[in-house]
Amino acid sequence: xxxxxxxxxxxxxxxxxxxxxxxxxERLVRFLNLSGLTPRGLRATATHPxxxxxxxxxxxxxxxxxxxxxxxLGVAPEIIAHTRQRLPGAPLLN
Numbered sequence: 001x002x003x004x005x006x007x008x009x010x011x012x013x014x015x016x017x018x019x020x021x022x023x024x025x026e027r028l029v030r031f032l033n034l035s036g037l038t039p040r041g042l043r044a045t046a047t048h049p050x051x052x053x054x055x056x057x058x059x060x061x062x063x064x065x066x067x068x069x070x071x072x073l074g075v076a077p078e079i080i081a082h083t084r085q086r087l088p089g090a091p092l093l094n
Contacts (some may be wrong), residue, residue: 007079010086014052017059017080020069027065031058053087060084 021027032042035054045051059066060081070077084090 007083017055050088056084
């Protein structure tokens with residue numbers, strides 16, 4: 001990432017990622033199953049910064065999903081990883 005690149009708003013990116021997951025039933029069901037959330041629980045916590053961070057963590061953990069999301073959004077995967085750092089609970093980057 002170069003110094004001139006501006007990171008997207010982390011809250012907005014998390015919401016975009018969640019909307020992207022929810023736009024495909026198979027992706028959403030897999031996320032719910034792996035996260036242990038119910039649809040009701042997801043709706044209740046969807047705007048919490050910690051939950052949005054978890055959505056981005058989920059995408060970052062599986063490269064094919066990350067690449068698909070980043071291509072659709074037009075944002076490099078590295079930007080998504082750096083933006084994730086601005087939400088609570090982010091793992092430290094090396």
